[in-house]
Amino acid sequence: MSLHRKPLLVFEAVHKVMAHRKNGRPETVELSEADGRILAEDLRATHPVPPFDKSPYDGFALRSEDTNGLSKENVGTFRVIETIGAGEQASGPLQPGEAVRIMTGAEIPEKADCVAMFEITQSFEENDQAYITLKRTLEEDQNIIKEGSENKEGDSLVAAGTRINPGVKALLATFGYAEIQVYQRPAIGVFATGTELLEVDEPLEPGKIRNSNAYMILSQIERAGGQGFYLGKLDDDFDTCFDAVSRSLTDYDFLITTGGVSVGDYDLMPDIYEKLGAEVLFNKVGMRPGSVTTVAEKDGQLLYGLSGNPSACYVGFELFVHPIIQNFMGNPEPHHRRIEATLGEDFKKPNPFTRFVRGYLDFNKGQVFVYPAGIDKSAVVSSLAHTNVLIVLKGGTRGYQKGDQVEAILLDGFQGQDQFEKE
Numbered sequence: 001m002s003l004h005r006k007p008l009l010v011f012e013a014v015h016k017v018m019a020h021r022k023n024g025r026p027e028t029v030e031l032s033e034a035d036g037r038i039l040a041e042d043l044r045a046t047h048p049v050p051p052f053d054k055s056p057y058d059g060f061a062l063r064s065e066d067t068n069g070l071s072k073e074n075v076g077t078f079r080v081i082e083t084i085g086a087g088e089q090a091s092g093p094l095q096p097g098e099a100v101r102i103m104t105g106a107e108i109p110e111k112a113d114c115v116a117m118f119e120i121t122q123s124f125e126e127n128d129q130a131y132i133t134l135k136r137t138l139e140e141d142q143n144i145i146k147e148g149s150e151n152k153e154g155d156s157l158v159a160a161g162t163r164i165n166p167g168v169k170a171l172l173a174t175f176g177y178a179e180i181q182v183y184q185r186p187a188i189g190v191f192a193t194g195t196e197l198l199e200v201d202e203p204l205e206p207g208k209i210r211n212s213n214a215y216m217i218l219s220q221i222e223r224a225g226g227q228g229f230y231l232g233k234l235d236d237d238f239d240t241c242f243d244a245v246s247r248s249l250t251d252y253d254f255l256i257t258t259g260g261v262s263v264g265d266y267d268l269m270p271d272i273y274e275k276l277g278a279e280v281l282f283n284k285v286g287m288r289p290g291s292v293t294t295v296a297e298k299d300g301q302l303l304y305g306l307s308g309n310p311s312a313c314y315v316g317f318e319l320f321v322h323p324i325i326q327n328f329m330g331n332p333e334p335h336h337r338r339i340e341a342t343l344g345e346d347f348k349k350p351n352p353f354t355r356f357v358r359g360y361l362d363f364n365k366g367q368v369f370v371y372p373a374g375i376d377k378s379a380v381v382s383s384l385a386h387t388n389v390l391i392v393l394k395g396g397t398r399g400y401q402k403g404d405q406v407e408a409i410l411l412d413g414f415q416g417q418d419q420f421e422k423e
């Protein structure tokens with residue numbers, strides 16, 4: 001095994017991986033299963049919205065011409081002929097001098113063309129007949145939500161390639177899409193390699209540690225939108241690892257292993273790629289952590305060799321696997337969003353390589369701050385728990401200071417705050 005590896009720049013490595021991207025096929029899912037999926041068809045209005053003229057208020061539907069000239073001095077009186085709620089229709093067209101008591105969302109009766117809110121009318125009864133009085137003139141179409149005013153039939157409302165969020169779901173339901181065409185989620189197999197690994201339910205033993213990477217990666221796959229399949233942990237034994245990897249390679253859209261990609265005696269992945277006849281796209285990236293991140297390709301299949309060190313494994317996933325998953329799922333913008341932010345504390349350690357510091361975001365008076373989430377070492381797990389951004393510190397000869405402008409890669413958007421503030 002060659003100990004000398006030529007590092008790629010991070011963006012070169014990302015481009016190399018993306019050159020081997022695969023697109024998921026469209027599939028039909030039920031609306032209830034569609035969250036987070038990406039539309040494989042344009043969402044078109046199958047009918048006008050609203051589908052009929054409707055009332056935005058609880059009030060009285062009237063003929064506007066009957067209100068001409070009404071004022072405090074010239075009060076009009078209308079005979080209330082019936083009451084309709086949302087979902088009901090008036091029994092017939094409105095005649096001159098008549099009013100229909102109408103609730104929000106109900107269809108405007110024929111010949112009515114305006115609505116007076118309850119608050120501007122007075123009601124009274126005479127001989128078991130309900131009446132209202134009105135002291136104002138109303139215009140044609142006043143207080144009416146017109147048929148098709150939100151959209152016309154055939155309008156394209158949301159384009160293919162859009163992620164389904166709660167608002168898109170509401171639209172899909174509005175237009176009767178009980179099922180919808182979305183792109184498949186990739187199925188990703190995950191092996192953890194390492195003789196030192198114990199399963200999560202096993203007690204610690206001398207020299208051993210629990211396998212945290214597999215669970216972390218399965219969770220990262222889920223967050224990225226894919227479907228992860230845990231295929232087990234493998235001892236650092238060549239035949240065991242080779243058989244397991246070669247058997248599983250074609251069962252999944254992508255395969256991930258963790259550990260065994262560096263230059264140690266038990267780092268078997270480089271020899272496994274060789275025996276498989278896989279093309280190694282890169283095995284060294286100019287970044288910290290995750291410099292040993294390796295990606296290979298065999299017959300169109302991507303095989304990720306993520307580092308065993310937990311923080312390196314985490315970062316390697318977010319940079320190289322996340323966009324492949326999002327692309328597979330049909331997202332035309334598959335990479336994590338990058339923002340500019342102010343570094344909230346000093347980061348003194350210089351590094352020749354770009355550093356992806358696990359950090360978290362904070363906002364203060366319109367400024368975005370990022371802070372390192374804990375110990376910034378490749379072998380560390382604990383800082384990952386507080387991570388929602390990767391702070392990008394470009395390589396160089398000096399460290400960074402509090403107040404420096406840096407880039408940050410957003411990993412999730414679920415950070416809240418304790419209080420709801422007064423507007």
Ligand SMILES: Nc1nc2c(c(=O)[nH]1)N[C@H]1C(S)=C(S)[C@@H](COP(=O)(O)OP(=O)(O)OC[C@H]3O[C@@H](n4cnc5c(N)ncnc54)[C@H](O)[C@@H]3O)O[C@H]1N2
Pocket residue numbers: 192193194196197209210211212213214258259260261262263264267289290291292306307308309310312378379
């Ligand atoms: N002579 C050199 N040594 C190392 C180099 C180098 O360039 N020259 N690179 C270092 C860097 S950088 C990293 S990162 C690690 C990468 O190691 P591997 O990817 O080969 O991973 P392992 O050797 O299998 O394990 C490393 C470390 O991670 C722990 N580990 C492994 N799997 C898991 C898991 N599933 N859950 C939790 N922890 C795991 C393992 O016990 C080791 O402590 O190599 C450096 N060495």
Ligand code: MOO
Pocket residue numbers: 287288289290291292293307309311312378379
């Ligand atoms: O791959 Mo290592 O993570 O640079 O420490």
Ligand SMILES: [Mg+2]
Pocket residue numbers: 259260261262263264266267308
């Ligand atoms: Mg190793």
